Amino acid sequence: MMIPRSSISLKITVLVLCGASIVFAMALAYSYFYSRGIILEEAEKRACGLTQSVSNKIEQEFRAAAKVPKVLAAVLETSNPDKETLVRLVSRTVEESREIYGSAVAFEPHAFDKSMLRFAPYCFKGKSGITYQQLGSESYDYLIKDWYHIPKVLKAPVWTDPYFDEGGGNEMMTTHSRPFFERGASNAGPKVRGIVTADLSLDWLTTLARSIQVERTGYCFICSDTGHFVTHPNPEFVMSESMFSLAEELHDPMLRTVGLAMIQEESGFTEIGRAFSGEDAFLAYARIPSPGWSLGAVFPKNELLAELNDLHKSTALLAAGGLILLLVVSGLVARSIAQPLRRMAAATAKVAHGDLDIDFSDIKREDEVGQLARSFSRMAQDLKKYIKDLTETTAAKQRIESELSIAANIQKSMLPSVFPAFPDRDEFDIYAVMHPAKEVGGDFYDFFFLDGDHLCVVIGDVSGKGVPAALFMTVTKYLIEATAVVDEPLDLILTRVNRHLARNNESYMFVTIFMGVLNVKTGEFVYANGGHNSPLLWDEDNPPSFFGPPKGPVVGIMDDAEFTMDRLTFTPGTVLLAYTDGVTEAFSAEGNAFSDERLLEIVTAVREKSVKEITEDLLSEISSFCVGAPQADDITVLALKFGTRKPATN
């Protein structure tokens, strides 16, 4: 199944993984730096221990070598040996000392023998045993050599810079030179009489430095008090390069700083970057106090931190494994949430298309998702039931509607609806319309001849609307039709109709009725009113007005109600307009009633027209007045004009 890019499961998985990755990374970083600190501290201790112990060992050799000149100087300051004794003394000393290669006693000009400018017996371990040599000569002026000159100026013992002894064993040497003084102090302090030296071959130093194992590929080197290399795995560096010249050539100012620290400090441990030995490394150094030299040990960083890197490799692997596991788990969790949701989303689409056969019974979970699935199922079932009910209801309604429409047709057919109603009579004109508010209505009108001259006109309005009103109206209409006969006074007709209707009227419906009988020959108009609105009446001389005979009680409530009858005479052109309260109480969208005044106004405006036109105009005025508002009540208008009927204008 395709998982959409914005799916919940993807989001959950990604969020969980991101969160977990950040946490892992932070934990890893913290543990890395923390353990790095610990491991570095350990490494520093180890490295410093190593350099310290090696430098101590070297220092012992230097001290042992320094003892030789010290003893010789003491002898020379306390006694005055002759040449042979002196040479034997020096020779013996060299022979007995394990450490030193050679020794010299060099005198100030004329100091040993006034006749000799230079005198410096020198004994060294030659190939054939102890060899004696006189140092002072024209070609070798020891007086200007550092080993002689510097301790003389300083009046203190010094170790010289290492040098290659090209004359001797072609070995690297350093010389310890110690001044000895004339007996008896002068004013200017002790006067130097000469210098005693002990040569220390440095081959053992190179061997020693080379033999020290520093991690796997690290190494030791020794630099002098000026930073020059005394030993170094690269023989090119020895005595040629210094820490400072390397720093300059490699453009590495840090190396110069390290070099300064090496020649100034007792010991230390520092990072020296990659320039010095080609890879990132740490340097531990310790001072060799006698010559002031420094022993350095280069620890390749990756070897020093090998444990740490191993640890972190495995930690990182674990973290990666954990992340993968988390990916799987969070994927599963997210899937278990998202899959039912996706099913429900699909089901919703089905529901939208009307398919309500939804089954989530396989989702047996107690969590929110389960609840949602159950609610969803229930909703679908409810919907299904509702739709079934609705379908049935709709069918029933349609049936009722069709029945109602039939009823409406029947009702319509009950009212005279063919105009002109009496094409063969020209004494009057009549027009009537009934618009029920619902399919069928409670309003009705009727007109019929009682005999050849008497036209009976009825308009009625049953209380209420719809089917009950229609039924009541039907009864009323036929009661009136059956009851009305010539010469029967209208008040009695109404009284009789009333009595019939009131009897067994359990629903307490009633009807207002205005009925009149027009003698089309004479214009005499007899009428009675059972609670109905006053009709309008006008003729050529009088404008339309409500004519107000007594209204009388409504019909159908009280069986003993009394009605009165009245009469007036129509002149030709007299128009009677009867209507139901659906006209005056028609409401506009704003809630205003059509009102008697408006009715009067409109009728006055169209009074000259034919009855049909008056009626149609009035209805169209009402419908335009009521635009936007539902028709609240049945509307019925009946217009009767006495006099010669004119053909309709349209």
Added chain:
Amino acid sequence: MQNFTPKYICKFAITILALLLFQPVMCPGSESVLKKATFCPQWIPQAQFAGYMVALEKGFYRDAGLDLNLMVGGPEKPAFVTLESGEATFCTDWLSSGIQQRDSGLPVVNLAQISQRSALILIGKKKSGILKAQDLNGKKIGLWPGQFRIQPKVFFEKYGLQVDIIPNYTSVSLFLKGGVDAMSAMWYNEYHDILNSGLNSDDLTLFFFSRLGLNFPEDGIYCLEKTLREDPQLCDAFVQASIKGWLYAFENQDYALDIVMKHAKAAHSATNKAHQRWMLARMKVLIIPEGDTSGIGKLDMADYALVSDILRDSRLIERVPQYEEFYRGPK
């Protein structure tokens, strides 16, 4: 395109024939016409002599018709001694030495004054309280012997300084180990040695004699008057090729340094490239101070007068040699 007419082929053949006939003349590199000469620099192989080494390596001397032998100089080979003995045809040394030699009877001629400025300096330790010239008063100052003391002594006299002069010889150890408070040094050599022995330039106060009214031009090329008289072309060719070597060295410092290191190594001199790089850069400033190569090898008359007057006043010479007799200059 040219047609290969008989006339053209004929011309071509004659040209080839001429080339074959005159070949020895056309190729000055051939051994038979090279003049042998020996050159002795006044000190051990280092970038102070890079120009000569490069000229040799690049074949500039050969191109100039010289079969040059470059000697290894040093304290055991005083340059003017090799000139006098005939071991060397040419040598370099300080102007003051050249004047002294001529005054003392060795008829040397300055063929070119290569170095225009004095590189001799005094280096004082700030730790010893030396910040300005007056601070040197009463201090122990390590001075090299001989010609190296001329300027310092005039300087001390000029500033009325009473100093304790301690002889200093070949190394900077006496200074580093605290035997003296200040020492004479070459700007291009010992100063850098000190810097590369663990002292920072901030720790030091430098006194340049070239800025103290005592600008003694130093390295110049010398030969005996006799050599110049007998073969002036040889002398001029040597000077020209040497100057060409210097200019090439300044333009191609890495190449020059490789050559210098090669010579230093051959002479078992313990040095390093950083040091020689420094030295070569300083030499450029000393030889072409304003970066103007047109004056290279010239001896300024005023400089000559200053040096020789001080030498006479210091009674190191009796008479000032004639400038015109003493100096020839590059041709």
